[in-house]
Amino acid sequence: MPSPILEARSLTKRYPGVLALDGVAFSLFEREVHALCGENGAGKSTLIKVLGGVLGHDTYEGELRLGGSPVAFRTIRDAEAAGIAVIHQELALVDEMSIAENVFLGNEPSRFGIIDHDRMIDRAREVLARVRLDVDPGRRVRELGMGQKQLVEIARALAKNARILILDEPTSALSDREVETLLGIIRELRSGGVSCVYISHKLDEVFSLADRITVLRDGQTVFSVARADTDEASIVEHMVGRRVDELFPPATGGSGEVLLGVEKLCAPPLLVDISFELRRGEVLGIGGLMGAGRSELLMHLFGCFGERLSGEVRFRGAAYDTRRPPRNVARGLVLVTEDRKRYGLNLDASVGFNLSLSALPALSRFGFVDSDRELEQNRAMVGSLSVKAASLDVRVGTLSGGNQQKVVLGRALMTEPQVVMLDEPTRGIDIGAKSEIYALIRELTARGLGVILVSSELPELLGLADRILMLSEGHMGGMFQAAAATQADLLRSAMAKRAVATENDAHG
Amino acid sequence: MDKRINYRDFSMLIALVLIAAYFYSQDAHFLSARNLAQLGIELSATAVLGLGMLIVILPGHIDLSVGSGVGLIGAVAAVLVVGHEWSALPALGVSTLLSVLLYTAMGFIIIKERVPAFIITLGGLLVFKGVHWLVIASETVPVAPGGSENAYSRLTTYYLSNAAGYGLGALCIAGIGFFVWRGHQRRTARSLASDGELLFLRWFLSAQVILLFVLVMNQYKGVPLAAVLLGVVALAVHVLLQQTRLGRYLYAIGGNEEAAVVAGVPVERVVIGAFALMGLIVALAGFLQTAFGGATTTTTGQLMELDAIAACVIGGTSLKGGRGTVVGVLFGALIMAMLLNGMTLLAVTPEQKFIARGLVLALAVWMDVRLSQSRGA
Numbered sequence: 001m002p003s004p005i006l007e008a009r010s011l012t013k014r015y016p017g018v019l020a021l022d023g024v025a026f027s028l029f030e031r032e033v034h035a036l037c038g039e040n041g042a043g044k045s046t047l048i049k050v051l052g053g054v055l056g057h058d059t060y061e062g063e064l065r066l067g068g069s070p071v072a073f074r075t076i077r078d079a080e081a082a083g084i085a086v087i088h089q090e091l092a093l094v095d096e097m098s099i100a101e102n103v104f105l106g107n108e109p110s111r112f113g114i115i116d117h118d119r120m121i122d123r124a125r126e127v128l129a130r131v132r133l134d135v136d137p138g139r140r141v142r143e144l145g146m147g148q149k150q151l152v153e154i155a156r157a158l159a160k161n162a163r164i165l166i167l168d169e170p171t172s173a174l175s176d177r178e179v180e181t182l183l184g185i186i187r188e189l190r191s192g193g194v195s196c197v198y199i200s201h202k203l204d205e206v207f208s209l210a211d212r213i214t215v216l217r218d219g220q221t222v223f224s225v226a227r228a229d230t231d232e233a234s235i236v237e238h239m240v241g242r243r244v245d246e247l248f249p250p251a252t253g254g255s256g257e258v259l260l261g262v263e264k265l266c267a268p269p270l271l272v273d274i275s276f277e278l279r280r281g282e283v284l285g286i287g288g289l290m291g292a293g294r295s296e297l298l299m300h301l302f303g304c305f306g307e308r309l310s311g312e313v314r315f316r317g318a319a320y321d322t323r324r325p326p327r328n329v330a331r332g333l334v335l336v337t338e339d340r341k342r343y344g345l346n347l348d349a350s351v352g353f354n355l356s357l358s359a360l361p362a363l364s365r366f367g368f369v370d371s372d373r374e375l376e377q378n379r380a381m382v383g384s385l386s387v388k389a390a391s392l393d394v395r396v397g398t399l400s401g402g403n404q405q406k407v408v409l410g411r412a413l414m415t416e417p418q419v420v421m422l423d424e425p426t427r428g429i430d431i432g433a434k435s436e437i438y439a440l441i442r443e444l445t446a447r448g449l450g451v452i453l454v455s456s457e458l459p460e461l462l463g464l465a466d467r468i469l470m471l472s473e474g475h476m477g478g479m480f481q482a483a484a485a486t487q488a489d490l491l492r493s494a495m496a497k498r499a500v501a502t503e504n505d506a507h508g
Numbered sequence: 509m510d511k512r513i514n515y516r517d518f519s520m521l522i523a524l525v526l527i528a529a530y531f532y533s534q535d536a537h538f539l540s541a542r543n544l545a546q547l548g549i550e551l552s553a554t555a556v557l558g559l560g561m562l563i564v565i566l567p568g569h570i571d572l573s574v575g576s577g578v579g580l581i582g583a584v585a586a587v588l589v590v591g592h593e594w595s596a597l598p599a600l601g602v603s604t605l606l607s608v609l610l611y612t613a614m615g616f617i618i619i620k621e622r623v624p625a626f627i628i629t630l631g632g633l634l635v636f637k638g639v640h641w642l643v644i645a646s647e648t649v650p651v652a653p654g655g656s657e658n659a660y661s662r663l664t665t666y667y668l669s670n671a672a673g674y675g676l677g678a679l680c681i682a683g684i685g686f687f688v689w690r691g692h693q694r695r696t697a698r699s700l701a702s703d704g705e706l707l708f709l710r711w712f713l714s715a716q717v718i719l720l721f722v723l724v725m726n727q728y729k730g731v732p733l734a735a736v737l738l739g740v741v742a743l744a745v746h747v748l749l750q751q752t753r754l755g756r757y758l759y760a761i762g763g764n765e766e767a768a769v770v771a772g773v774p775v776e777r778v779v780i781g782a783f784a785l786m787g788l789i790v791a792l793a794g795f796l797q798t799a800f801g802g803a804t805t806t807t808t809g810q811l812m813e814l815d816a817i818a819a820c821v822i823g824g825t826s827l828k829g830g831r832g833t834v835v836g837v838l839f840g841a842l843i844m845a846m847l848l849n850g851m852t853l854l855a856v857t858p859e860q861k862f863i864a865r866g867l868v869l870a871l872a873v874w875m876d877v878r879l880s881q882s883r884g885a
Contacts, residue, residue, distance in 0.1 A: 329772030346764045360757075364752070369753055375700055
């Protein structure tokens with residue numbers, strides 16, 4: 001067996017109060033895609049930070065070897081110089097700059113300090129060809145889709161002659177087709193001599209791509225195996241440390257009072273002629289392709305997207321003004337947004353601050369916050385959602401993704417709402433936290449709340465929702481009873497409007 | 509947010525002591541009761557304005573107009589008193605109302621019309637300055653007619669009698685003790701953690717500081733009214749930020765405005781409210797500053813917006829919003845005021861004063877950035 005090109009030996013990293021890595025061993029061979037699996041908080045991010053030089057060599061214990069000899073990275077630049085490039089989940093592209101400028105950012109081809117634009121464009125074309133991105137390198141990154149941006153990031157790594165790519169959840173924001181393209185390119189790069197560490201929660205991707213799989217749990221390497229010698233169930237088992245039999249708890253079915261009634265709602269620029277009802281105890285799933293208007297529908301109902309042109313929105317029978325988020329919260333309508341970092345949390349503030357923010361009107365008298373009662377309720381919420389945080393005073397930005405998501409959920413639930421709108425509540429979080437959130441949704445409906453669940457994952461919609469509304473380019477593509485629908489039905493209706501449109505075009 | 513005395517406040521305390529020690533070594537008068545009383549009065553207008561600036565900066569805005577606002581509002585009151593022979597209190601009241609209206613209107617434009625605060629208040633800086641000069645016809649208008657005293661002029665010339673000073677000090681100490689004790693009782697009753705020893709120690713320390721302050725001030729003429737007003741404003745803003753919903757919302761908006769909207773924070777009302785409070789504070793700072801000079805002139809209030817912003821920034825307030833405390837701003841204002849006072853005592857030229865203050869501001873922020881980086885890693 002050849003020796004690994006990158007090897008980590010007994011890595012241990014302590015944060016105050018947390019042992020993030022506990023003697024982790026990891027190796028990567030040449031021309032290998034090595035998948036790294038684990039729940040949020042298992043230590044994947046910390047391991048990547050060590051490998052990519054984000055954490056300097058003096059901040060952790062253990063040894064890093066590159067091509068057989070020990071290395072010590074002080075900074076990201078050191079790691080990059082050694083041929084290791086990390087592509088983070090949150091892309092680090094400058095939207096307003098051109099693709100070529102992004103590819104060579106910090107690394108511009110220049111003579112005497114003057115950037116050689118022609119050479120930059122030429123060389124950008126070369127690397128873009130390696131990731132099969134056929135666009136003009138002079139275009140602004142802003143104009144690209146998520147999948148293309150991801151490829152620009154990889155091109156940037158290649159432009160720095162990276163031999164080892166570390167991809168952190170590269171597909172979490174991509175459509176299925178974009179995922180296929182990306183996986184194909186990674187395979188090509190592999191045959192071209194590039195090795196990859198691939199981190200993903202999506203096991204189907206892991207199994208279609210990886211040569212080996214390593215599972216981290218609680219900062220330790222619990223399982224490391226060649227792909228051919230394992231299966232998904234066994235990986236999941238090692239990730240959570242127990243068997244996950246029933247991911248989706250059985251549905252209870254909604255009945256009774258109509259909590260939310262939407263009739264012929266039109267709200268430019270996107271939503272056209274949408275009608276549905278949400279009853280007590282019901283989960284209404286909303287699906288559709290990217291840009292179908294799912295998030296926009298939720299944001300409109302909550303009061304922060306679009307002007308209503310026509311149609312009616314009623315909350316428990318009474319029409320309401322959809323432009324007043326604070327009143328809607330007071331009424332019992334809460335929104336948990338998809339992008340936790342941008343729309344969800346005040347990352348610099350504490351867990352407690354974030355948790356109680358929406359519930360402050362109930363927690364205060366004459367404008368003064370009752371901080372004792374606040375503390376009690378925060379504690380109760382952290383307990384009931386089992387948020388893993390050292391205390392209520394730690395910065396919420398230091399928590400793992402799944403725990404951050406629980407804080408956002410907790411903030412919404414603390415207002416004792418009637419209708420909870422969840423936008424991709426399980427995106428980018430691990431299977432353990434996912435099943436907890438599924439159970440929580442069931443608990444909410446059992447208590448008589450109505451839940452609207454937007455999801456890109458059709459199995460999630462079919463498993464959790466009572467009824468499913470499919471959107472297609474802002475129109476209603478179809479409404480299904482979840483029990484009777486199949487993934488194919490849903491997909492067909494998600495593309496319904498497009499099909500009609502193309503037919504019309506053909507006739508016209 | 510953090511209830512403990514943190515590392516940052518501590519480093520500011522050290523800076524303060526060093527500056528005081530330096531000036532004292534150059535001129536022993538610096539720590540005389542007389543000069544300290546003077547310093548307290550000088551400090552009051554800047555610090556009050558800095559606290560207002562904090563309220564506006566926390567939700568991520570800024571107000572460049574306050575220096576001109578101070579000049580204008582102080583002048584309106586002075587002209588009402590001297591030119592129109594109003595008595596002082598109604599004049600102060602009407603000017604305060606005017607100030608609140610002006611600043612509420614600016615807040616309204618900033619929020620509803622989505623014009624950046626930087627631009628609107630820069631416009632305010634110029635307009636208010638022009639109106640100020642019109643109001644006083646570019647002449648000097650005293651705060652009280654012909655060398656007499658009124659409620660306006662007494663703002664910076666009135667001192668509490670020794671007995672009243674001790675009484676007020678005792679009242680403060682007792683009040684703080686009562687609230688600390690009650691909070692402790694309540695938390696213990698609900699079996700929430702509460703460190704009684706630490707609370708007592710903090711109360712004891714505050715009591716010492718208050719007592720020392722009154723003692724020193726009483727060696728001169730007594731506790732200056734201006735310093736009492738500053739204390740009241742500081743306490744009010746502190747309670748506002750730490751104990752009220754509005755305060756939480758100010759931090760939430762500055763920390764992540766989009767998230768605050770989704771969380772149901774009434775962003776528009778809160779920001780307009782912040783500017784309205786700024787109006788109230790500009791009025792008070794205007795009266796203090798004008799009374800301190802004894803009269804309003806074309807330069808009253810000039811560059812005070814920069815001192816107020818500097819006090820915030822030195823005190824650890826983030827200009828992006830979401831971070832900053834009353835204690836920090838008080839320290840920041842005190843550092844700036846002490847520098848100015850000390851340099852005046854040492855007869856430093858105005859040119860050098862400007863340069864020194866600018867350098868201190870830059871140095872303080874640079875050190876803050878360095879310190880927070882080394883702690884973050």
